[in-house]
Amino acid sequence: MRDKITPRSEDYSEWYTEVIRKAELADYAPVRGCMVIRPYGYELWENVKAGLDRRFKETGHENAYFPLFVPMSFIEKEAQHVEGFAPELAVVTHGGGKKLEDPLVVRPTSETVIGYMYSQWIQSYRDLPVLINQWANVVRWELRTRLFLRTMEFLWQEGHTAHATAEEAQEETLRMLDVYTDFAVNDAAIPVIPGRKSDSEKFPGANASYSIEAMMGDRRALQSGTSHNLGQNFAKAFDIQYQDGNGAQQYCWTTSWGVSTRMVGAIIMAHGDDQGLVLPPRLAPTQVVIVPIYRKDAEQSTVMEAIEKIEAMLGQNIRLKVDRRDEYSPGWKFNEWELKGVPLRIEIGPRDIAKDQVVLARRDMPGRDGKSFVPLAGLADIVPDTLTNIQDNLLGRAIEFRDTNISEPSDYNSLRAAAAQGFARAWWCGEVACEDKIKDDTKATTRCIPLDQPGEGGNCIVCGKSAEEIAIFARAY
RNA sequence: CGGGGCGUAGCGCAGCCCGGUUAGCGCGUCUGCUUUGGGAGCAGAAGGUCGGAGGUUCAAAUCCUCUCGCCCCGACCA
Numbered sequence: 001m002r003d004k005i006t007p008r009s010e011d012y013s014e015w016y017t018e019v020i021r022k023a024e025l026a027d028y029a030p031v032r033g034c035m036v037i038r039p040y041g042y043e044l045w046e047n048v049k050a051g052l053d054r055r056f057k058e059t060g061h062e063n064a065y066f067p068l069f070v071p072m073s074f075i076e077k078e079a080q081h082v083e084g085f086a087p088e089l090a091v092v093t094h095g096g097g098k099k100l101e102d103p104l105v106v107r108p109t110s111e112t113v114i115g116y117m118y119s120q121w122i123q124s125y126r127d128l129p130v131l132i133n134q135w136a137n138v139v140r141w142e143l144r145t146r147l148f149l150r151t152m153e154f155l156w157q158e159g160h161t162a163h164a165t166a167e168e169a170q171e172e173t174l175r176m177l178d179v180y181t182d183f184a185v186n187d188a189a190i191p192v193i194p195g196r197k198s199d200s201e202k203f204p205g206a207n208a209s210y211s212i213e214a215m216m217g218d219r220r221a222l223q224s225g226t227s228h229n230l231g232q233n234f235a236k237a238f239d240i241q242y243q244d245g246n247g248a249q250q251y252c253w254t255t256s257w258g259v260s261t262r263m264v265g266a267i268i269m270a271h272g273d274d275q276g277l278v279l280p281p282r283l284a285p286t287q288v289v290i291v292p293i294y295r296k297d298a299e300q301s302t303v304m305e306a307i308e309k310i311e312a313m314l315g316q317n318i319r320l321k322v323d324r325r326d327e328y329s330p331g332w333k334f335n336e337w338e339l340k341g342v343p344l345r346i347e348i349g350p351r352d353i354a355k356d357q358v359v360l361a362r363r364d365m366p367g368r369d370g371k372s373f374v375p376l377a378g379l380a381d382i383v384p385d386t387l388t389n390i391q392d393n394l395l396g397r398a399i400e401f402r403d404t405n406i407s408e409p410s411d412y413n414s415l416r417a418a419a420a421q422g423f424a425r426a427w428w429c430g431e432v433a434c435e436d437k438i439k440d441d442t443k444a445t446t447r448c449i450p451l452d453q454p455g456e457g458g459n460c461i462v463c464g465k466s467a468e469e470i471a472i473f474a475r476a477y
Numbered sequence: 478c479g480g481g482g483c484g485u486a487g488c489g490c491a492g493c494c495c496g497g498u499u500a501g502c503g504c505g506u507c508u509g510c511u512u513u514g515g516g517a518g519c520a521g522a523a524g525g526u527c528g529g530a531g532g533u534u535c536a537a538a539u540c541c542u543c544u545c546g547c548c549c550c551g552a553c554c555a
């Protein structure tokens with residue numbers, strides 16, 4: 001906390017870990033691959049949750065809670081699902097001092113239990129659609145973990161819906177992808193690319209998977225949210241049937257979609273700089289911090305009185321913190337709040353009070369550029385405006401960064417170079433062989449086939465055969 | 478699971494190769510005084526089963542064997 005952090009350009013990975021630990025977002029737990037989310041990090045997550053939860057409710061979803069333990073036999077019911085998840089399951093074999101007859105799996109995701117319950121609840125077309133979300137923890141036995149990006153246990157939300165028709169399920173899948181995009185862009189200020197996953201990157205058990213892909217500060221891709229059209233796969237495995245208007249039994253069409261604590265990692269890596277975190281105002285636990293400056297006791301009381309006026313002026317709508325600690329110097333506090341990514345800082349001392357002004361310092365513009373003197377009387381307007389401006393600036397900056405690092409190579413050699421340095425957009429025929437060749441040569445994988453397509457066709461960047469769609473290739477986390 | 482690195486005070490490390498008094502240093506912590514507009518200064522103090530077990534030796538943080546854990550790189554990663 002007290003020392004400088006490793007510059008981003010020098011060692012991105014080290015920078016990432018140091019920022020998380022020094023800003024007190026999270027810490028390593030005594031169990032390998034697990035993390036403790038500390039209060040500051042948890043508050044950030046709570047703001048992510050609030051932004052998503054509001055959107056879920058606005059689109060007609062309800063929250064519920066399903067159990068942590070899943071019978072092993074459930075996981076085995078859907079062939080692709082078990083194949084995909086078997087290697088990373090945590091299995092409970094003993095309970096109450098006895099070996100269990102049937103082992104229990106700690107949920108890696110909840111399609112199976114929820115599918116089972118849906119089969120009990122759904123009888124008629126009148127029961128549909130079922131639109132449920134749960135906020136929960138899940139466990140996947142990951143071999144290699146990184147704070148927030150991939151931990152053995154993580155927090156997320158998983159939405160699970162059941163519909164009468166394939167069309168409705170597809171609409172829902174894309175609607176939720178759109179909700180994620182809206183959240184990422186407007187709340188997290190991360191300009192994601194929504195698209196469809198290639199078959200090899202698809203969720204085990206899905207007919208089609210979609211994701212939002214974000215570009216991190218090191219130009220690598222981070223899958224930041226997924227939405228799956230599960231077709232009738234889980235409905236058939238768990239016998240989720242309804243009687244239609246003609247009295248015939250039909251299988252439901254289901255979807256699932258999720259965003260996890262990985263989103264916190266995305267926020268850190270999309271906006272952070274050498275000073276530390278840079279949080280978008282919409283999600284920042286503290287939006288404005290006030291640092292008082294004084295020498296003598298008399299000055300202190302004058303400054304504190306002025307601060308009380310500012311607090312009253314800014315009201316309840318701004319997440320405000322006054323740093324009253326006496327044991328640290330103003331300079332020390334400036335550095336600490338910058339490390340913690342607080343979007344806006346107000347500095348106020350005797351000289352300012354004499355002129356009825358304060359100093360505003362913007363986190364998105366380090367140093368003198370971000371500092372300005374503003375009249376105390378105008379703060380009620382200026383502070384909210386500046387926060388909005390910072391939010392917009394972060395998004396604008398991230399869009400510009402992403403766009404300058406997406407290239408459109410026209411031949412395979414330039415693709416190789418492009419994929420090493422950022423995102424590459426190129427025609428792809430859809431063959432796994434071509435995908436694999438790119439992966440072997442560049443470590444870049446198919447991130448997604450963007451929803452936004454040029455329309456006409458082209459030739460596959462690898463094999464030259466005709467291709468209908470453009471895909472994004474990049475190295476991913 | 479393969480390759481590499483590291484476990485010594487709350488944190489970061491030195492000491493180990495070449496065994497030898499009471500195991501050091503920086504930061505932080507505590508007390509006091511002076512300070513406070515970009516990471517304050519001085520003085521004093523507290524804080525250690527040297528990851529664990531076994532072995533060699535008159536003597537082990539140091540040498541040997543085993544073991545546990547963590548980090549990094551790779552493979553893997555809905």
